[in-house]
Amino acid sequence: MNVNDYLSKIEEGLPINLKGFIEKLRLKDPEQWMSIYKAKRVSKGHVLKVLDEERHTSFYTKDISSRTDGAKQGKSHAINTSFSHILLLNTTSFPNTPYVIVSSEGGVISSLPKLNDQAVVIENIENFYRYMSFMESIGREELIEHTDFLFGAGTQINNSLNLKFLTNYKRIYVAGDLDLGGLKIFRTLAMNVSDCHWLSPVDWGKFEAFFNLKPKSVSEWRQAISIASELNLEQEKQLLHTHRAFLEQEALLP
Secondary structure, three states, X not given: OOHHHHHHHHHXXXXXXXXXXXXXXXXXXOOHHHHOEEEEEEOOEEEEEEOOHHHHHHHHHOOOOOHHHHHHOOOHHHOOOOEEEEEEEOOOOEOOEOEEEEEEOOEEXXXXXXXXXXXXXXXXXXXXXXXXXXXXXXXXXXXXXXXXXXXXXXXXXXXXXXXXXXXXXXXXXXXXXXXXXXXXXXXHHHHHOOOEEEOOOOOHHHHHHHOOEOOOXXXXXXXXXXXXXXXXXXXXXXXXXXXXXXXXXXXXXX
């Protein structure tokens, strides 16, 4: 089904495959669709209500098939690249020398190491390269031995090409900043990957003094609390309420 077919069904009030539609839009930010549509789950998929008619209509005329074509029209940043990569560390890799997993539309095109059954996506690079001390610091050292650690690079992990690679794992943990951005990353992963879990410290009490990143606005703070509630992260929701501030992931390092 092409994007025009999806758009027509939306206008007719018919259910669509939401994940397939989002992939067809090829948005750089996977969550951008939420400002254009409101989705309601039904038995045969999702019915979408159009919130932004101008953006909705613009998708009909988008005939850009690649980032190169997009650049010629000054729209390259609206289109995903043809390639993406993930850095991977585990106990079989050389210290601080990750495997590079390169993907294209056809799947992974680089050689793969033997993958573990589960992986931890780490949002920030400092925590990624120090994953062993990071896991020990938050009391999750049992994950070190039989887990792959993936550098999320902010929202890059949510690139559709990377999401396809993540289906190799039976379970995914997500370790991110406890702020609006980190929670959005987790929400997108949870929508696209089965058996996906937020990775929290065993004892949040050790780190409560580090909730020092002030939200840019009350709205940002409230939105983060709302997403935490939506994702059933009750402890994180309470921490955001109590401290009225966010926590940067690097503060969890020893």
